Amino acid sequence: MVEAAVAAANLAALGLLVSAMAQPGAPVRRLLLALLAAALAVKTLAFAILMRAEDVLAWLTPGAQAGLAAGAAAMLAGVALPRTARLAAAAVLLMAGTALVNTAPANPYLGAILKVWSQGHFLHFNGLTRLVSAAWPFAALGLAILLAARRGRDASRG
Secondary structure, three states, X not given: OHHHHHHHHHHHHHHHHHHHHOOOOOXXXXXXHHHHHHHHHHHHHHHXXXXXXXXXXXXXXXXXXXXXXXXXXXXXXHOOOOHHHHHHHHHHHHHHHHHHHHHOOOOHHHHHHHHHOOOHHHHHHHHHHHHHHHHHHHHHHHHHXXXXXXXXXXXXXO
């Protein structure tokens, strides 16, 4: 349940943040669906490189599936919100996802994945991905604040 909530919050937050950066009139929903498809393809390809062939979809747990479905629905519905509301919702979702990750129980799939994965030559890559996964919500939150501040500054000039 926590995995689904984290995945949904992060996907919806990222989608809302990307939609807030899009040009007015851009086909935002198609752009977001293409971005989601590309992300899923990259994740699957990464697992294909790092794991055995039969474990390529090990990341697609029931929680991940539920989170992807809920997050995609929230992201596509949230595009209809005004830009400032999208940025605020993205910020709240980023922090909710971060809080949920830090309160979640140990991931039962992690042990199984580490048994399959020979870490040796990917040790630095593993460290880098852990760093990025820990830092990205805070960087994205900073971007949301910057975009909201820039919007407020532009509106006061107009």
